[in-house]
Every structure is written in structure tokens, then in C-alpha cells.
Amino acid sequence: MLNRLEPQSPDALLALIKLHAADERPDKIDLGVGVYRTGQGATPVFGAIKAAEQALVDTQDSKSYLGPEGDVGFVNALMPYIFGTDATMGGRLQGMQTPGGTGAVRLAVALAQNAGMTKIHMGTPSWPNHAQIFGDIDLEWQAFDHANSDGTANLDAVLGAIRNAKPGEGILLHACCHNPTGIDYTLEQWEEIGDALAQTGTFPILDSAYQGLGQGLEADAAGLRSVLAKVPEALIAYSCDKNFGLYRDRVGAFYILSKDGGETLDKAFSNANALARASWSMPPDHGAAAVRIILRDSDLTAQWLDELDTMRERMRQVRQYLADAGTAGSVDLTALGTQNGLFAILPVTKEQVVALREDHGIYMAGSGRINVAGLTMDNIDKFIGALAAVTG
Ligand code: LMR
Numbered sequence: 001m002l003n004r005l006e007p008q009s010p011d012a013l014l015a016l017i018k019l020h021a022a023d024e025r026p027d028k029i030d031l032g033v034g035v036y037r038t039g040q041g042a043t044p045v046f047g048a049i050k051a052a053e054q055a056l057v058d059t060q061d062s063k064s065y066l067g068p069e070g071d072v073g074f075v076n077a078l079m080p081y082i083f084g085t086d087a088t089m090g091g092r093l094q095g096m097q098t099p100g101g102t103g104a105v106r107l108a109v110a111l112a113q114n115a116g117m118t119k120i121h122m123g124t125p126s127w128p129n130h131a132q133i134f135g136d137i138d139l140e141w142q143a144f145d146h147a148n149s150d151g152t153a154n155l156d157a158v159l160g161a162i163r164n165a166k167p168g169e170g171i172l173l174h175a176c177c178h179n180p181t182g183i184d185y186t187l188e189q190w191e192e193i194g195d196a197l198a199q200t201g202t203f204p205i206l207d208s209a210y211q212g213l214g215q216g217l218e219a220d221a222a223g224l225r226s227v228l229a230k231v232p233e234a235l236i237a238y239s240c241d242k243n244f245g246l247y248r249d250r251v252g253a254f255y256i257l258s259k260d261g262g263e264t265l266d267k268a269f270s271n272a273n274a275l276a277r278a279s280w281s282m283p284p285d286h287g288a289a290a291v292r293i294i295l296r297d298s299d300l301t302a303q304w305l306d307e308l309d310t311m312r313e314r315m316r317q318v319r320q321y322l323a324d325a326g327t328a329g330s331v332d333l334t335a336l337g338t339q340n341g342l343f344a345i346l347p348v349t350k351e352q353v354v355a356l357r358e359d360h361g362i363y364m365a366g367s368g369r370i371n372v373a374g375l376t377m378d379n380i381d382k383f384i385g386a387l388a389a390v391t392g
Contacts, residue, residue: 028361048304052293070097077295091261101239151335170203176220177210177341180369190223194230214340249287329391360386
């Protein structure tokens with residue numbers, strides 16, 4: 001049986017982690033996988049998480065099963081941050097915990113497919129795993145251009161995709177800090193997107209994996225909220241990997257917005273529960289429990305928000321430095337200053353990506369995506385110089 005399987009190439013992004021680890025050059029630079037790094041290049045555990053974990057050790061009296069929906073206290077505590085003061089939107093929203101944002105995206109598309117979604121539209125480039133998840137559940141998908149060449153979002157393309165979608169089709173939208181481009185829709189553009197979704201009935205799935213890393217927790221939720229205020233129903237995938245630094249603990253959440261609460265919401269939620277049970281049975285508890293402890297404690301919440309501010313400000317500083325540099329060889333870096341989050345796409349060829357890696361010890365995705373948090377005031381000039389050397 002097993003011999004019939006075709007070999008699969010390792011995930012290119014994850015393979016970079018190993019390549020970088022094996023490189024012995026002391027001045028190597030990791031701009032690959034999307035994890036936040038401090039100005040010293042570390043990815044420490046948040047202080048607020050450490051404190052919450054200690055409280056968990058001290059107080060947790062059982063690790064017995066919770067059920068497919070996971071830690072409901074965690075799921076509910078996140079809701080005001082994601083959805084605003086009317087956190088359940090009048091009882092129309094209900095959520096469950098998932099293994100990371102990936103689990104939430106998978107649950108969202110599988111549930112929508114079971115509900116009759118025949119195809120999904122997605123702006124490209126996108127996080128490569130989106131297409132892999134669609135492929136894995138045999139969901140047809142169609143690309144539209146996410147960005148214009150000047151580094152702004154392509155509004156016409158997304159509106160065209162929404163308006164030309166046939167009944168029963170959906171669209172996947174990145175709520176903020178677009179991965180891999182860093183290019184987000186403006187609030188005015190989100191309003192138009194929401195109007196088009198409401199007019200056409202194209203089904204929205206929103207992926208929010210970086211809230212707080214762009215312009216701030218509230219600002220990063222504004223686009224998502226403006227869409228949800230206009231549409232009758234939607235699915236939302238959420239990740240705490242980055243904004244709580246919980247990457248390997250796999251902490252995510254999935255929310256269903258239904259036209260009205262009640263029977264439709266119950267029915268959809270029971271389907272999500274069944275899918276979760278058949279996929280992973282129950283999500284891992286530890287990280288979500290730590291987030292719940294933080295969000296129920298005002299001091300820990302303040303500490304977490306402070307740590308998140310520090311992260312965001314550091315990334316803005318790096319972006320500004322790059323933007324101020326202007327150009328490096330043939331690469332114009334100025335738009336990076338107005339883009340958001342961990343990522344930016346540089347217009348470099350595959351050969352130039354390889355040259356940066358082999359000749360300069362600089363690791364980035366083959367698409368030309370860089371994780372700006374991999375740059376520090378110690379290595380940023382080397383990076384700009386290498387980019388100039390390779391593209392100039
Ligand atoms: C990334 O895009 O680097 C992150 O979302 C990590 C991942 O799982 O790919």
C-alpha cells in the first residue's frame with residue numbers, strides 16, 4: 001500500500017528553518033519563517049505567558065478532557081478583542097478552540113464546503129498553506145491579484161472576484177498584516193469589500209493571524225469588524241501564535257457568524273464540533289488556558305498589551321529604517337514603511353534568493369518574502385548591502 005504514495009517535497013518554509021540551523025556562519029540572518037524576534041534576535045516567551053503558566057501549574061487540578069470545543073473561557077475571552085464591545089454581535093457569533101490558526105482555517109473551509117461552498121477565491125500571493133489546505137479537501141480555488149505593483153492593495157481585483165463569483169462560492173480574506181505581502185486593505189476599501197459581499201452573497205472566510213502586529217489591536221480588527229457588520233454570515237479563523245508568542249503550543253480559535261443566532265447557529269456549530277471531533281478530537285489545552293488566565297486578569301492583560309506594543313514598535317522601526325534606505329540595488333524599499341506586520345515581498349528572482357543565502361547567509365522564502373522581525377540594528381545594514389550586491 002504505502003509504496004503507491006508519491007513522495008512529497010518538504011514544506012519549503014519549514015525546510016528553511018533546518019537550512020538556517022545547519023549554517024555555521026556567525027553572521028547568518030534568518031528572514032524565513034514568521035516568528036517575531038527581539039532586537040537581539042530572540043523569540044522569548046512573553047512575560048505575561050510565563051506568569052499565566054505559573055498560575056496554571058499552581059491551580060490546575062485536572063487535565064481531564066474538555067471536548068471538541070476546547071477551553072470555552074479562552075474562546076469567549078478573546079471575543080471582545082476580535083469583535084468589539086458587542087462581542088457576540090447580538091448572539092449571532094459562537095466559537096471554539098482549534099489547534100492553531102491552521103486548524104481554524106481548515107475547519108472553516110471544510111465546514112463551508114459541507115454547507116455547499118463549491119469554490120473559494122483568494123488573493124495571491126497568499127500563505128502557501130492556504131492552497132495546500134484547499135487541495136487537501138479537494139476544494140477548487142481561484143486566484144485574483146492581491147496587490148498592485150506600487151505596494152498597495154488591488155481593490156478592483158478583490159471586488160471583481162466578489163462580484164463575478166457564482167452563487168455558492170466564497171472568498172478568503174486576510175484580516176490584517178497580509179501574509180506574505182504586508183499589504184492590507186484600507187478601512188475605506190474594507191467598507192467597499194463588505195458592501196460587495198453583502199450585495200452578492202459571496203461567502204466570506206476571514207483569516208486573522210496577526211492581530212496587534214500591524215497598527216494596534218483595535219485598528220487591526222477594524223477591517224474584519226466592518227465586513228462582519230455588513231454580511232449575514234461568515235466564518236473567522238484566529239491565531240494566537242504571534243500575538244501571544246505561542247507558536248508551538250498551537251492556540252487558535254474558530255468563530256461562526258450566522259444570520260441570526262438560534263437554530264442556524266446551533267446547527268452550524270454542531271457541524272463544526274463533528275468536524276473537529278473527527279479531525280483532532282480536541283485541541284491542546286495548555287496555551288489556550290494561559291491566554292484565558294491573562295485575559296481574565298487585568299494586570300496580566302496590561303503586561304501582555306505592553307509586550308505586544310513593544311513588538312509592534314520594533315517592527316515599525318525596522319520597516320522605517322528600510323523605507324528610509326530608499327533602494328537597495330534594484331529593489332525599492334520605500335513601500336515597506338507603510339505596510340504591516342511581519343512580512344514583505346521583495347521583487348527578487350529565485351536565483352537572487354539563492355545567492356543571498358549562499359553568498360551572504362541570508363535566508364528568505366523562495367517567493368522573496370522576508371520576515372522583517374529577523375532584522376536588527378546589528379544586521380540590517382549587512383542585509384541592505386547584500387540585497388544591493390545581489391540585485392544591483
Ligand atoms: C509563516 O507564514 O511563516 C507562518 O505562518 C508559519 C507557518 O506556519 O507557515
